[in-house]
Each structure stands twice: as C-alpha cells, then as structure tokens.
Amino acid sequence: MSVDLEQEEFENASVLQRQLDQQRSFVDNIVSNTRLIEFLKLL
Secondary structure: OHHHHHHHHHHHHHHHHHHHHHHHHHHHHHHHHHHHHHHHOOO
C-alpha cells in the first residue's frame, strides 16, 4: 500500500470519526431534551 493511499485512508477514518462524534452528540442532545420535556410534564 502506498504512503499516499495510507494517508487517504487515515483521513477518511478521521472524517468518519468526527461524523460519528457529531451524531453521538446530536443523539445525546435529543435524549437530554426528551428527559427534560418528560420532567416538565410532571410539574
């Protein structure tokens, strides 16, 4: 495998990791908001 190809694969993996982190953050935010809404319904 050439160095250029390895670098490209590494960059692709980094992009995918960032996207996964963003999606995880997004889901965490939705879960947090949902819990807040459910809590406020109890008041």
